[in-house]
Amino acid sequence: MTRVRYALTGVLAALAGMAVGHLVAGLFRPAASPVLTIGSTVIDLTPTPVKQWAIEQFGTADKVILQTSVIVGTVALAALAGILTQRNRFLGIWLLTGLVALAGIAALARPSADALDTLPALAALAAGIPTLIWLSQLAATASRDPDPEDRSSGPGGSASRRGFLLGSVGVAVGSVAVAAIGQVRAGARAITNVVLPKPSSPAGPLPTGLEGTVKGISEIQTPTKSFYRVDTNLTVPQVDVDSWSLTIDGMVDKELNLTFADLTAMPLIERDITLTCVSNEVGGGYVGAARWLGVRLDDLLDRAGVKPGPDQILSTAVDGFTISTPLAVARDGRDAMVAIGMNGASLSDVHGFPARLLVPGLYGFVGATKWLTRLTLTTYGERQAYWTQRKWATDAPTKTSARIDTPAPLARIAAGPTAIGGVAWAQHRGVAEVEVSIDGGDWRPVTLGPDVGIDYWRQWYLPWEATPGVHRLAVRALDRTGVLQTSDRATPFPDGSSGIQEIAVTVE
Numbered sequence: 430m431t432r433v434r435y436a437l438t439g440v441l442a443a444l445a446g447m448a449v450g451h452l453v454a455g456l457f458r459p460a461a462s463p464v465l466t467i468g469s470t471v472i473d474l475t476p477t478p479v480k481q482w483a484i485e486q487f488g489t490a491d492k493v494i495l496q497t498s499v500i501v502g503t504v505a506l507a508a509l510a511g512i513l514t515q516r517n518r519f520l521g522i523w524l525l526t527g528l529v530a531l532a533g534i535a536a537l538a539r540p541s542a543d544a545l546d547t548l549p550a551l552a553a554l555a556a557g558i559p560t561l562i563w564l565s566q567l568a569a570t571a572s573r574d575p576d577p578e579d580r581s582s583g584p585g586g587s588a589s590r591r592g593f594l595l596g597s598v599g600v601a602v603g604s605v606a607v608a609a610i611g612q613v614r615a616g617a618r619a620i621t622n623v624v625l626p627k628p629s630s631p632a633g634p635l636p637t638g639l640e641g642t643v644k645g646i647s648e649i650q651t652p653t654k655s656f657y658r659v660d661t662n663l664t665v666p667q668v669d670v671d672s673w674s675l676t677i678d679g680m681v682d683k684e685l686n687l688t689f690a691d692l693t694a695m696p697l698i699e700r701d702i703t704l705t706c707v708s709n710e711v712g713g714g715y716v717g718a719a720r721w722l723g724v725r726l727d728d729l730l731d732r733a734g735v736k737p738g739p740d741q742i743l744s745t746a747v748d749g750f751t752i753s754t755p756l757a758v759a760r761d762g763r764d765a766m767v768a769i770g771m772n773g774a775s776l777s778d779v780h781g782f783p784a785r786l787l788v789p790g791l792y793g794f795v796g797a798t799k800w801l802t803r804l805t806l807t808t809y810g811e812r813q814a815y816w817t818q819r820k821w822a823t824d825a826p827t828k829t830s831a832r833i834d835t836p837a838p839l840a841r842i843a844a845g846p847t848a849i850g851g852v853a854w855a856q857h858r859g860v861a862e863v864e865v866s867i868d869g870g871d872w873r874p875v876t877l878g879p880d881v882g883i884d885y886w887r888q889w890y891l892p893w894e895a896t897p898g899v900h901r902l903a904v905r906a907l908d909r910t911g912v913l914q915t916s917d918r919a920t921p922f923p924d925g926s927s928g929i930q931e932i933a934v935t936v937e
């Protein structure tokens with residue numbers, strides 16, 4: 430019992446520390462909260478195969494799983510600190526201080542860190558240590574008193590145990606309340622209402638998609654709220670657009686430093702572009718299609734004047750995260766842009782407010798830097814981006830892929846007339862044809878949805894008279910350069926998954 434009390438003392442002290450740290454972070458630096466900084470550091474240090482495995486196993490839940498493991502690990506160490514306190518108070522204090530120091534170091538290790546980022550860790554220490562001392566004193570008094578079963582003890586014995594219990598409950602409740610206030614403060618940012626100018630080169634009206642006729646097919650334009658999100662960030666950077674700027678430097682004639690107003694004063698293009706994540710599995714959901722508004726990358730680079738020599742554009746996000754893009758690809762005439770708008774609104778925080786890079790035809794990890802703040806003209810020999818350091822491909826064009834949206838894998842559907850439908854993409858080559866094979870039979874051409882250009886996905890469907898039994902449905906696409914989607918299976922690492930999606934459905 431005594432040991433449990435001391436363990437609880439450690440856990441509650443850590444809880445109080447994390448809660449106060451979270452509150453102080455919420456007031457000054459949401460991303461510097463101890464739980465989050467340790468989590469982000471763990472992400473950065475995790476070997477690529479493990480990270481890959483986590484994304485595959487848990488999908489977007491990988492962040493929740495990671496945070497939970499960080500918390501469980503912290504609780505275990507905190508319990509140990511509490512138990513040590515029983516033997517020697519200073520052992521417990523030292524272990525707790527070590528834990529907080531780790532959080533502080535993790536906060537400072539972030540590339541954008543400054544002295545203010547250590548405040549949450551200092552606050553955690555200031556709350557955690559006194560809590561540990563106080564609760565361990567209560568625990569000591571409670572444990573010194575005789576056991577309640579021992580009838581010879583007076584009523585005072587249970588009073589000291591009640592004291593420990595009340596103290597513990599008080600710390601727990603107080604911590605949860607304080608952490609909740611921190612959470613609310615961190616989220617309470619007024620989204621800046623940026624007014625976006627009209628594009629000088631608008632996209633035409635978006636054709637009506639098949640979603641009205643084929644039930645269950647992806648909408649022709651992915652609504653922003655359901656657009657997939659992939660990044661290494663545990664907290665979404667919240668950029669203040671008034672102090673934000675875009676620097677273009679490196680091997681250029683003239684280094685540029687542009688404010689958001691400078692950017693919006695330049696000619697804007699509006700384009701329909703489909704973005705895919707290299708981590709997308711065949712048939713997966715890390716793909717979305719949107720209408721983007723932005724400044725052509727060519728215009729920006731011409732303004733800075735690119736010197737001879739560079740072969741990559743190294744882009745940097747506000748948190749120091751880097752992405753590298755092959756310069757030749759970005760400058761071959763495609764609509765690569767610094768995007769400031771998505772589906773008729775400014776970028777949302779999760780999709781990179783206030784500006785992101787977008788290079789049609791490339792996977793996001795080599796061309797779609799969110800929260801962009803710097804473009805550096807350099808060489809692959811000279812500088813390496815985040816994923817390059819982790820051995821992912823540097824030139825990664827999106828692979829041609831077709832996906833079945835309806836019926837869902839393993840669905841049970843009624844016999845009779847129905848439709849097989851989905852989307853296919855082959856960015857910057859365009860989708861020429863989509864074919865479906867039922868139960869391993871001949872590849873049959875399907876009906877394609879409207880053509881929104883070679884950088885955009887294409888909806889497709891095939892009317893199907895479903896007969897009772899289990900059926901296998903497969904789909905593949907042909908791009909407009911005449912190349913068929915490969916049936917060779919590949920994992921996402923290092924340059925994107927490939928293979929043909931095949932699903933089974935039961936018709937009743």
Ligand SMILES: Nc1nc2c(c(=O)[nH]1)N[C@H]1C(S)=C(S)[C@@H](COP(=O)(O)O)O[C@H]1N2
Pocket residue numbers: 656657658659660661662704705706707746750779780781792793794797798799800
């Ligand atoms: N700053 C930053 N930008 C980033 C990433 C990131 O981790 N950090 N991830 C990239 C990856 S892997 C992809 S697929 C796209 C996803 O963009 P989305 O979240 O808007 O869909 O963003 C890219 N840009």
Ligand SMILES: [Mo]
Pocket residue numbers: 659705706707708792793794
């Ligand atoms: Mo990605």
